[in-house]
Amino acid sequence: MKKKEFSKRRLQLMRMMGEHSIAILPAAPVRQRNRDVEYPFRQDSDFYYLTGFPEPEAVAVLAPGREHGEYILFCRERNPEKELWNGRRVGQEGARERYMADDSFPVSDINDILPGMLEHVDKVFYTMGCNSEFDQRLLGYVNKIRANARSGARTPEEFVSLEHLLHDMRLYKSEAEIKAMRHAADIASDAHQRAMRLCQPGVTEYQIEAELMHAFRKANAHAAYPPIVGGGANSCILHYTENSDELADGDLLLIDAGAEYEFYASDVTRTFPVNGRYSGEQRAIYELVLDAQAAAIATVKPGNSWQMPHHEAVKVLAQGLSDLKILKGSLDFVLESESYKQVFMHRTGHWLGMDVHDVGDYKVGEEWRELEPGMTLTVEPGLYIQANSERVDERWWNIGVRIEDDVLVTKTGCEVLSERTPKRIDDIEALMREGGV
Ligand code: GLY
Ligand code: MN
Ligand code: MN
Numbered sequence: 001m002k003k004k005e006f007s008k009r010r011l012q013l014m015r016m017m018g019e020h021s022i023a024i025l026p027a028a029p030v031r032q033r034n035r036d037v038e039y040p041f042r043q044d045s046d047f048y049y050l051t052g053f054p055e056p057e058a059v060a061v062l063a064p065g066r067e068h069g070e071y072i073l074f075c076r077e078r079n080p081e082k083e084l085w086n087g088r089r090v091g092q093e094g095a096r097e098r099y100m101a102d103d104s105f106p107v108s109d110i111n112d113i114l115p116g117m118l119e120h121v122d123k124v125f126y127t128m129g130c131n132s133e134f135d136q137r138l139l140g141y142v143n144k145i146r147a148n149a150r151s152g153a154r155t156p157e158e159f160v161s162l163e164h165l166l167h168d169m170r171l172y173k174s175e176a177e178i179k180a181m182r183h184a185a186d187i188a189s190d191a192h193q194r195a196m197r198l199c200q201p202g203v204t205e206y207q208i209e210a211e212l213m214h215a216f217r218k219a220n221a222h223a224a225y226p227p228i229v230g231g232g233a234n235s236c237i238l239h240y241t242e243n244s245d246e247l248a249d250g251d252l253l254l255i256d257a258g259a260e261y262e263f264y265a266s267d268v269t270r271t272f273p274v275n276g277r278y279s280g281e282q283r284a285i286y287e288l289v290l291d292a293q294a295a296a297i298a299t300v301k302p303g304n305s306w307q308m309p310h311h312e313a314v315k316v317l318a319q320g321l322s323d324l325k326i327l328k329g330s331l332d333f334v335l336e337s338e339s340y341k342q343v344f345m346h347r348t349g350h351w352l353g354m355d356v357h358d359v360g361d362y363k364v365g366e367e368w369r370e371l372e373p374g375m376t377l378t379v380e381p382g383l384y385i386q387a388n389s390e391r392v393d394e395r396w397w398n399i400g401v402r403i404e405d406d407v408l409v410t411k412t413g414c415e416v417l418s419e420r421t422p423k424r425i426d427d428i429e430a431l432m433r434e435g436g437v
Pocket of ligand 2: 267349350378380405
């Protein structure tokens with residue numbers, strides 16, 4: 001992502017904030033995994049969206065109209081000894097030169113500098129409740145100013161949640177963001193194809209997971225979320241991530257795996273037979289989910305409501321469940337009684353972007369939001385028929401199918417970003433027959 005992209009975002013946000021205001025964003029904290037081992041650091045998405053700055057222990061401040069610079073970055077100081085042990089640091093000079101900060105200070109000085117900045121503004125934009133340590137710190141600054149009231153210090157009049165402005169910006173993807181998302185989807189597509197080629201009875205779920213990770217890291221990406229690799233009964237567990245079992249002949253394998261590339265996620269699910277051939281029942285369920293997905297994707301266009309793809313998917317699934325006699329009763333009964341929720345218990349998608357379940361409101365007031373060009377969402381209907389499902393014939397048990405693609409709303413309709421991932425039965429079976437990697 002070019003530096004210009006980040007400065008454009010900062011300017012846009014500052015225009016919306018107006019003068020005499022300040023926005024404060026802390027970097028993500030480092031989290032402990034066990035004893036002195038840390039989780040791999042992932043920058044906070046909001047912070048990264050505005051700064052492109054990769055380090056922890058940093059705070060970005062935007063102060064529109066501030067005479068001595070509008071964009072201030074507090075970050076760690078250079079320190080040759082610490083850098084020798086723990087890696088390079090950008091430092092204050094680097095923050096100005098490489099990250100286009102107008103001004104930069106050591107983060108260790110923030111308690112002396114930031115309260116002074118707060119004294120001169122009416123409005124503070126800050127997202128409360130996501131970083132409790134920093135929440136406390138900010139309250140401390142305000143109290144410090146209040147304590148000096150008799151010497152003329154004034155606390156800001158308003159605290160405004162930053163997330164509304166920022167998350168609405170993040171909902172509309174720019175060309176550069178779409179390019180990153182297309183690439184993330186391509187990487188996921190390679191990973192899924194690799195898994196399809198390698199899958200056969202006797203291979204384990206974790207070996208398939210290893211293939212996915214291989215494809216991600218080879219492309220300089222990471223997993224956008226822990227991959228779900230569930231065979232047979234495990235395909236019916238929505239957030240199955242143990243990935244510990246051996247794959248059995250005759251079972252389906254559900255893989256939900258997406259790549260994160262340059263901080264943008266893909267989120268792709270495919271479901272295919274472990275032995276390379278769908279059984280009659282598996283085929284019937286698979287085709288039904290595929291039809292539901294096609295009907296849902298057909299409604300992704302500007303002006304249609306967020307709810308429409310879900311609505312269409314439910315209609316197709318309910319009709320199929322009734323026709324196949326998996327659920328009792330007519331289409332109307334299945335819809336009205338919501339009995340379909342026994343086997344389709346999640347929604348048909350979510351916003352997608354820097355976070356896999358990305359930010360942005362789904363409703364405006366009481367109404368579902370209208371789709372607009374630049375929004376990206378997943379379309380992911382599924383059916384999950386667990387063993388011993390009440391009143392469902394045994395031949396359908398342990399069939400869990402989800403088909404998930406990433407879809408960009410365009411001016412005229414939509415583009416399926418993950419379309420390179422095979423999903424027609426013939427294409428999947430042909431690829432599995434080919435095998436090899
Ligand atoms: N991978 C999470 C989801 O599909 O929503
Ligand atoms: Mn998803
Ligand atoms: Mn998914």
